[in-house]
Amino acid sequence: MKNFALTGLAGYIAPRHLKAIEDTGNRLVAAVDPHDSVGIIDSYFPKASFFTEVERFDRHLEKIRREGNGEAIDYMTICSPNHLHDAHIRLAMRVGADALCEKPLVLNPWNLDVLQELEEEYGQRVWTILQLRVHPSLIELKKKIDAEKSEKRHKIRLSYITSRGTWYHYSWKGNEEQSGGIGTNIGIHFFDMLMWLFGPAQNMELYVREKNRMGGFLELPNADVEWFLSLEPEDIPNNADDSQRTFRSINVDGDELEFSGGFTDLHTRVYEETLKGNGFGIDDARPSIELVHKLRTMPITENPKGIVHPSIQNLK
Template sequence: MRFGILGVGGYVARKHMEAITTVGGQIVAACDLSDSVGQLDRYAPRCMFTTRDEVFWQDHIHEIDTVVLCTPSWQHIGQAITALKNGKNVVIEKPLALSHESGSRFITDIQQYTGRVYPVVQLRYHPEVATLRTAIDGHCTTLDIDYVVCRGPWYDESWKGQSKLSGGILVNIGIHLFDLAVYLTGNVVDIEAAEVALHEAHGVFKTEHARVTWRLAIVDDPAAVHRRFTVGPVSLDVSDKMSNLHKEVYRRVVSDEKGCDVASVIKSLHLIDAIKTFNIQHD
């Protein structure tokens, strides 16, 4: 299967390229505003490259089976629709959208196209998630999540540090946390507490099967990084074994299997919107 990547110069693109080549895919075209994309040489030295979006869509789209979006978050919906209009499958790096409303419109819009959509929610494929699901097993319980990542000063200077472009800490960093929480414990019932700042957020919400206490933080100390999910006596740090989870997404793509249901993926955006609303109302 032949892939074309938009946003190939970014950090996350390397994970996609590694996953694509691991499952036997071929990267045939790539695009990025920056021309410093030497990491292509490792995975696809003969790949066609351009810094202009219009060249990618006009000159190279016919060579591609699946378009991969590693672009800034606010561009995902429009680029995904363009790929589908061209009869292609599309892999969308997180987040699928910046709000539940835009995600819902996307679901409506894509009904007219035949291409498959593969949202990247790779933590669902983490080998230890089954252990957490077994611990919950449909019973009402408590889930504690402590999710800490390391980002340097560059983060605030980039588009990722601008809430209108990235969705802020809840979307850009927390989307995996919230997706896994809903995936494990069911739909959100109520927001009990939430405080959101630029580099830290925390709160409590209820789902169908759990009362979830969560904290999300951006720090500048790599040693402090962890992504810990605790259900009763079962505590797992899903930072372990995260490095190759993207290949599980691409294994489904090359096998022509369905990806994660888009409707299930945007449930986390519904939760994030509810947290933002609560935070504004109680500020």
Template sequence: MSKIRIGIIGCGRIAQRHAEHISNKGELVAVCDTVPSRADELAAKYQAKAFYNVTDMLSQAGEMDVVAVCSPNGLHATHSIMALREGFHVICEKPMALSAKECGEMIQAAEQSNKRLFAIKQNRFNPPVAAVKQMLTEGKLGKIYSVQLSCFWNRNPDYYANSWKGTKDLDGGTLYTQFSHFVDLLYWLIGDVSEAKAYTGNFNHKGIIEFEDTGAVILKFTNGAIGTINYTVNSYRKNMEGSLTIFGEKGTVKIGGQYLNELEYQQIEDYVIENLPEGNKPNNYGNYVGSMSNHDKVYDNLVEVLKNGASITTSSFEGLKTVEIIEKIYKAAEFVD
């Protein structure tokens, strides 16, 4: 296999990031969007073929190895399964789907087609996150007592205007679109969740979104630790904080900044995290920013897996677990009017 040839389904904001890294790591050969002007614009920029429905792209794109699914959340499962059944590997944007059942169907389709299914969890590559993961793997904090996840972002009405974002069927909820990467880190760093309790409410986006803009969550992990998630998209005018604090028997550590990009605090027995490399900048969408832009590392892994048989950094099972935890939170949540 020479250059890996990749097609993109969905030509919105995040697809621009994918296209940039695909052109650096492989070859973008096809793009698809139901809005023809979007497909045409992205195709022209990278000399790719433009398609306006998924069936046509999958059947007519020609030589293609991988499909990147960047469509609305509620279509991730449908588009991934279609691509897998047509014989393509798939790399799927977050969240993997809007239900654990759909994630299971995607995994089954990959197994039946003998193709790879990549879940995108780019925050795992943030330097302070990677350093804390290594420390936890080595047992430096001892027994984990508790964890606090804070997600305080701003998403104003313009963000949701004339978009699938904010709709129950295609967006799914604030935890899916805004904070699923943060929930993934809870699973990756602390472990699986056995119980959840929550209050949610829509305080500042009534008539704009079809679900909550704020939540307060209590979690019990299978290893006995407890934790909380406080999240909102009502931070005044701009993002304020995305942080994760871990309390263990041998130390306390906090990863902070706006998007888990800074090591803000550490007090650890006989151990110091130091000399962290500078991370990538966040995904910048004009009036707001998203998570740290580590899609380059995601595509590095994809190339290594497909060319050299390396291990996938984030398995589809881990993508399923994130969705499963979010489902557990929403099922337990009491909505406050």
């Protein structure tokens, strides 16, 4: 049994990590969040220590490390806001733990270089959550692509719409300096997935960059990709369920890849692989972090073919 600590306990994604820690037969010994709406912990680890100040959390973890009574943490799960990830990763290594961090690992590519140096210095590992790589449908697609003998170029259309209300823009998620913006905050898993399937980005164009929408074109070694991200409920296709607030679509060579289901236990699967030493590290995360950083800073180009927005309209 491994001991975990967790940062960002009050956040949206923390329950998936609590479940994964429990499902893999491990335990949470301490958690921190500046907000105290963390009653969810009672369903998993009611005896875990809880702090609202990271300084006291840090002191507690150092204390139990030095006591040597079996309470010291082995892993720190990081669910805090994106701009705090690298600081909390450094905290994990200082107290002798591996870091297991939600996406994105960091906001800027150069921070990855420092973390790799710290891995060597402390003898700890930095892991991240790239859960689409363990989705059964996508694993089958990768096997099919890897088995192809021809040099076929695939035509991909990716659409991800996840409706968000007014609150979103008043939270850290709506602050680009803290979240990295829509491409980083909601798109990074999909960019990682695309490059995992079809190879690293060779060329890219950006056609739409709004507060709530982003879309463009990616040229990969084995695929041409039209992609669109949105937080706007009006972009949900008309043929979707009226109650549906999230829409995911990957169209590969004209065929829809069914992967809307199967998301429930992906974090647990990533935990299982990480605990076996087969998780996703800094080198796995680097290509998508470099890509979304470029998307935040590159100029908008003309869209003469009318792709991206029309691709969404065609789904309606």
